[in-house]
Amino acid sequence: xxxxVLRTFVTVAQLKGFSAAARALNTVQPAVSRQISDxxxxxxxxLFWRSTRDVxxxxxxxxxxxxxxEILAHEExxxxxxxxxxxxxxxRLRIGxxxxxxxAFLPGLxxxxxxxxxxxxxxxxxxxxxxxxxxxxxxQLDIALSRALPPRGAADxxxxxxxVDRLMAFVPDDHPLAARxxxxxxxxxxxxxxxxxxxGASGLFDQIVSACRDAGFSIDIAHQSNSMQAVLSGVAxxxxxxxxxxxxxxxxxxxxxxxxxxEDAGxxxxxxHHRADQVxxxxxxxxxxxxxxxxxxREKMKLSE
Amino acid sequence: xxxxVLRTFVTVAQLKGFSAAARALNTVQPAVSRQISDxxxxxxxxLFWRSTRDVxxxxxxxxxxxxxxEILAHEExxxxxxxxxxxxxxxRLRIGxxxxxxxAFLPGLxxxxxxxxxxxxxxxxxxxxxxxxxxxxxxQLDIALSRALPPRGAADxxxxxxxVDRLMAFVPDDHPLAARxxxxxxxxxxxxxxxxxxxGASGLFDQIVSACRDAGFSIDIAHQSNSMQAVLSGVAxxxxxxxxxxxxxxxxxxxxxxxxxxEDAGxxxxxxHHRADQVxxxxxxxxxxxxxxxxxxREKMKLSE
DNA sequence: CGGCACCTATACGAATTTGCTATCAATTAT
DNA sequence: ATAATTGATAGCAAATTCGTATAGGTGCCG
Numbered sequence: 001x002x003x004x005v006l007r008t009f010v011t012v013a014q015l016k017g018f019s020a021a022a023r024a025l026n027t028v029q030p031a032v033s034r035q036i037s038d039x040x041x042x043x044x045x046x047l048f049w050r051s052t053r054d055v056x057x058x059x060x061x062x063x064x065x066x067x068x069x070e071i072l073a074h075e076e077x078x079x080x081x082x083x084x085x086x087x088x089x090x091x092r093l094r095i096g097x098x099x100x101x102x103x104a105f106l107p108g109l110x111x112x113x114x115x116x117x118x119x120x121x122x123x124x125x126x127x128x129x130x131x132x133x134x135x136x137x138x139x140q141l142d143i144a145l146s147r148a149l150p151p152r153g154a155a156d157x158x159x160x161x162x163x164v165d166r167l168m169a170f171v172p173d174d175h176p177l178a179a180r181x182x183x184x185x186x187x188x189x190x191x192x193x194x195x196x197x198x199x200g201a202s203g204l205f206d207q208i209v210s211a212c213r214d215a216g217f218s219i220d221i222a223h224q225s226n227s228m229q230a231v232l233s234g235v236a237x238x239x240x241x242x243x244x245x246x247x248x249x250x251x252x253x254x255x256x257x258x259x260x261x262x263e264d265a266g267x268x269x270x271x272x273h274h275r276a277d278q279v280x281x282x283x284x285x286x287x288x289x290x291x292x293x294x295x296x297x298r299e300k301m302k303l304s305e
Numbered sequence: 306x307x308x309x310v311l312r313t314f315v316t317v318a319q320l321k322g323f324s325a326a327a328r329a330l331n332t333v334q335p336a337v338s339r340q341i342s343d344x345x346x347x348x349x350x351x352l353f354w355r356s357t358r359d360v361x362x363x364x365x366x367x368x369x370x371x372x373x374x375e376i377l378a379h380e381e382x383x384x385x386x387x388x389x390x391x392x393x394x395x396x397r398l399r400i401g402x403x404x405x406x407x408x409a410f411l412p413g414l415x416x417x418x419x420x421x422x423x424x425x426x427x428x429x430x431x432x433x434x435x436x437x438x439x440x441x442x443x444x445q446l447d448i449a450l451s452r453a454l455p456p457r458g459a460a461d462x463x464x465x466x467x468x469v470d471r472l473m474a475f476v477p478d479d480h481p482l483a484a485r486x487x488x489x490x491x492x493x494x495x496x497x498x499x500x501x502x503x504x505g506a507s508g509l510f511d512q513i514v515s516a517c518r519d520a521g522f523s524i525d526i527a528h529q530s531n532s533m534q535a536v537l538s539g540v541a542x543x544x545x546x547x548x549x550x551x552x553x554x555x556x557x558x559x560x561x562x563x564x565x566x567x568e569d570a571g572x573x574x575x576x577x578h579h580r581a582d583q584v585x586x587x588x589x590x591x592x593x594x595x596x597x598x599x600x601x602x603r604e605k606m607k608l609s610e
Numbered sequence: 611c612g613g614c615a616c617c618t619a620t621a622c623g624a625a626t627t628t629g630c631t632a633t634c635a636a637t638t639a640t
Numbered sequence: 641a642t643a644a645t646t647g648a649t650a651g652c653a654a655a656t657t658c659g660t661a662t663a664g665g666t667g668c669c670g
Contacts (some may be wrong), residue, residue: 001308001380002308002309004307017646017647018646018647018648019646027629028629029647029648030629030631030647033648033649034648037648043391045388045390049583052636052646052648053647054646055647058583059390059397059587060586064383064387067382067383067387067390070379071379071380071383074372074375075306078306078369078376079306079348081372083348084366085350085368118312236414272614280363281364281365282364290427323618323619324618332659334618335620335660338618338620338659339619339620342619355617357616357617357664357665357666357667358666360618368649535663
């Protein structure tokens, strides 16, 4: 009972004739005749009463007709479902992101994606860069968004730079430095720092520490927080100054002023990671969308500087 | 998307390997490989991630797997349904019968049939012989049970004699003839008759009239009724005597005595008619059962004489 | 680190299946 | 009566499918 035979059978039943069915199926009558008699033999059941003049379906044939119509419809439905799954229109997309991504570009990107792929189940999970790498390797994540560089030597992970941020200084409103237009990193030497904890964003942490060392002083970390939001809150509270990627200005923390650093103190890339192998279509679609949107994102991040 | 390919696909998905699937399907690995890559190309969708070491299904593959399992189950169900229909285990059986059949053998036959074919929808319709012939020709009836001879020249109808009854006399209990052990038809010459109407059972009617003429008198039909029951009722009421097939004694009408006729006044065959062409399996099964049971029926009808 | 075992992909000839042409037999319409 | 239409059958050609052989890659184990 192959699909092709069922289709032939249904056509014969509906057109009530072998020749008519053959015409409709773009084939010839003996082929139809053979397919029907083959399936009759296979099932051991007579499906049509034939006379030289007309064809009438048997009761067993009626039964098969009902079933065959359902099977054919089911096949059609399966085909469409699978093609939608294959083109990424249905499925799931598990994104891990660091919170800064929310201030940067993630909401817009996700909104654009769900507009084009409304039936894909998108899961957004905030997690630090290290946790992302782990989840990605374990196959629990499709997309990881962090400032981390591509982890070398790990599983086959491809990385795509979304945009490059730069480090900026954050000082309390009422701090003397807040009156300046620009700063050099060295200007921050005597001031205590508020910084995030190293664990989870070790790359960025080390980059900032290095920048200070390059500027000739050892950073004085007076307070540590577990989120950028908390860091800015600490700065606004006058606990100290901070250095952080420019994009977090968009948190618009009151009592906290951002100042460009004259040195280009190391680029801070924002990177999209995904496994190189076994990229499911929705993931592929999201990556493609990210590539498309990259120029816009960069433009937007520049404008907000 | 042929059934065979779906079956291969499901096996690959379940055994997580092309070679393993090939072994399970009693074929070789390249055949499996080709079938999968063919359907992938046909759908334009990747179904498996292959490496040289293991095979993992894609999200689209998972989708197809669910659908394919349903389609295969449906195909299996369709096959069984059709085979049941083809062997007569499901379907319908429309029987037309004259009321005497109820007194004779029909209930037992139908009971035996429904025991063997419990899922066949049996329709029993009481109708006179002429109506039966019409309905049979119109395809509204599968089996016709009457005393009529095979209608000559009509559509292709095959007839099967179930048993042969003989005519008997029925006289009121208090009638002088009721004291006799046997009668000759001629004994009934001076007596008024109660008889059924000719329309609908013309064959039997004419047979009785002829028997009387052969016995040398013209039958005096004083009353006509539209059923055997009514005829016997008339006899019991003393309206007259009657001649009828012996089996209707089983109505056990009080006040009415049956007497054998010395002459073998024409055999009264009870016949099963069915269309010679396009015999649906349940009909075939019933006919076969009738043939099997014929000896028993004849025995039973003899015993009750 | 190299050989071995196991996996999938590909190539190609063989076997099977399927389709097509021609023809027959039966029935109906003209 | 003849032409036309329909389904069955046979024989041949085309297409498909299968099986063998082989290549290429990866993990395992000594």
